[in-house]
Amino acid sequence: MSIHTLPFGNLIEIDRNSALPVFRQVANGLICLIRNGKIRPGYQLPPSRLMASELKLNRTTIVAAYDELSAQGWLEVTERRGVFVSKRLPGVSPRSFQADTEEEGLPGPSFYRRITERPPVSPELKPFDLMINDGYPDQRIAPLGAIFNHYKTLANRAYLHGQLMYGNAGSLSLRRELAVFLSQTRALNIQAENVLVTHGAQLAIFTAASMIIKPGSTVIVAELNYVLAGKLFEHLGARLIKVKVDEEGIDVDAVEEICKKSRPALLYVIPHHHHPTTVTLSAGRRVKLLEIIRRYQLPVIEDDYDYDFHYDNSPILPLASADHNGLVMYVGSISKTLAPTIRLGYLIGGSDFIWQASRLKQLAEIRGDVLFEESVAQLFNTGDMQRHIRRSVKIYKQRRDQFCDSLKSLGSDFARFVSPQGGMAVWVTFPEGYSLPQLSKRLAGKGIYMNEGSLYRYSPDINGARLGFASLNPDEMSKFFEGFRLSL
């Protein structure tokens, strides 16, 4: 074997049982080597006879592979000089998926949307020792084992396609359990037909909004608002009208003024633990908002993502539990109850609305994992879920108190916050001019991740971040504040 030939016999694996013809396997193997940089543009491949003996294959197979690669532009075959890896290969990215504009650093082709500016490729991120999130539950205290065990049992059943047939709106068991659970905890007056199970609460908001918004619709949102909801409404063609949020929640008088002048298609509101500020709508404003909804026939998406986690007072009842003639669509999350990886949310509405919404949802998601949904339904049915929530509330209340005590010790001039009545995060604002990106960088140097405020900096006078406390145990919290103090 020639001295400058790679050990292709070891580099290219041939599977004689594969459905893929052997010559294509050779060709694919060579493509991988080129793309990995193992063989580079201009590299001379061994002649077919030599390659054949190296791979213990027939020579015609190698000729076929070289022909294929030459046709695809990977190789240049010259009658006299031999077979070379093409010098016109694309650089980093594969050619077939790379538009010419990309290589030249121009914006991509014009046939698709630009959603946002693409950031320059960021350097490889080191794993962090500790991460401060946006307000996630602690999956370590969730009864995930019980879910998997139930799932296994179901998956081994002889015949389960029955469950799959009726899954457009979610597993019937889970819809029933949710109807009971939400009736008991939120006084929602619902049955299974009012429940649509979705893969995450975002899909519930997406589905409800897609049912209501048309291009040109106007949607009322809070000025400081859950960012992805606003972006979604704009994507669907809506114009946003923003109202202020203060310590009592959104300004409902402003909502009424808008309704007097025009006919908005939708109000999006987060009555409990408003995102990002964590304020809760006051009882007085709640009553007034219900009047406005009824008087102006104003459709509402009520996003109540962590109702179950209230520590000081009892939560106010959702708008959806009052009389609203089907105008309030209610969104909740099981991801917030169990673990951020568990993607389950729900949309509650009138039975016709939910039926139509389940048809629309199919266009993005035909169904969820019905067995998984059945397993979570079982968790409600046995009471494990309810016990888990009670236990979590106790634990998270302690964590909130420890977190807020530590925050307070930093000095009220520096980190401003109001201890939240519920939820999993504290909204902290910093003095004007204090650089959160710099803070975030110093924390990263200590192995701690904290968002640098970019998630919330959609208004120039906001310099804050949501700091999630629920997923940090006491040790982790101490470690965070140790690093935090040294980084200020």
Next chain:
Amino acid sequence: MSIHTLPFGNLIEIDRNSALPVFRQVANGLICLIRNGKIRPGYQLPPSRLMASELKLNRTTIVAAYDELSAQGWLEVTERRGVFVSKRLPGVSPRSFQADTEEEGLPGPSFYRRITERPPVSPELKPFDLMINDGYPDQRIAPLGAIFNHYKTLANRAYLHGQLMYGNAGSLSLRRELAVFLSQTRALNIQAENVLVTHGAQLAIFTAASMIIKPGSTVIVAELNYVLAGKLFEHLGARLIKVKVDEEGIDVDAVEEICKKSRPALLYVIPHHHHPTTVTLSAGRRVKLLEIIRRYQLPVIEDDYDYDFHYDNSPILPLASADHNGLVMYVGSISKTLAPTIRLGYLIGGSDFIWQASRLKQLAEIRGDVLFEESVAQLFNTGDMQRHIRRSVKIYKQRRDQFCDSLKSLGSDFARFVSPQGGMAVWVTFPEGYSLPQLSKRLAGKGIYMNEGSLYRYSPDINGARLGFASLNPDEMSKFFEGFRLSL
């Protein structure tokens, strides 16, 4: 205690540890009883003093509960006569979510879309002994146990939020494994940055289409087509232009004619096992279509939902594996490889397209279950997935042959079909005038579910159904044909 009072002490459960105030628990308990039909409109409730002693509560608590229920419209309290369940309660459905129009049998209110006609409520479905689906894999042969075991290990890890941070386009491990797997099996020339993982292939089609289609766009589809794709494109505001499908796949000359006259935004094509007819695009047409794509710069969504299941010849390579300057977006499904409950699909495209698409996808799905995706990545990494596919192909080939032999024995005049080269279903057409709904009804009487063709009856001259064979073991298949013969 009065003789006509229910045992409310047993019917209403009070949890003194609950965050919900006791009077609300009483109120919610009564709402449940009313909704369950245990107490009916007009029923007289015991006076507060009596109810208090029954529930072992303070009388003021009962008064507060009665007041709340009265305010909500559940009770009517008259100073003299007593406390009654309101006679104006909604019938079947809860009032707060019920629009007035619904009770009166009118279409719902006008603030939301009507997607399709809502069918009359169907009678409770009996469970079937046997179900013929649209072409699903058999989850009983899939290595689901390995996935769950890996998931459990990951879920118990002390700190996993790192994985959650980078999950917008899917778990990085799964994106990497898919890039390798698709390079090897489909000669796609891709890296992780070209892969977007989605919760089911429908979300991949949805995301790609939402990136490309604007209101007023034209989209080329096959006349007989995967229904939900066409509905999705129309929902996004597109006008469909339909081209014929014959035994060689879609009519690519017709595609060229359209491109000569106008500038379509998109072509949607299923080259392998076209849905519903299962025909595969011929090699000649594939080459011609690639020329058309390049000449007219025609963006394409290539839906290749069961490429891995080919039985007779080796599959043709996807359009996406050829040179197309980033114009072909490729969609595949892991649900079809493992089990219909496992919801995983992927979208392959240029790195800029995929980055932008991951931002757009967030509006409907922030992320998938990253731990689950990591567990499936592990399946690829260990080779378990590849072994599972090889094994499935062997089993499904046998099942296809048994199924087609049995079909043939029914007589070619009756059930017409072409044995599919791959995939999991046979497209069977029946004589004009033969009633599939009647057949489906007779089969249901024997405990067998079969779609009555409504899924495909979007053209008046189609009288066919896709019959899935892959999920039926030999016994089940014999049982099906036994019932089938008796029902014809």
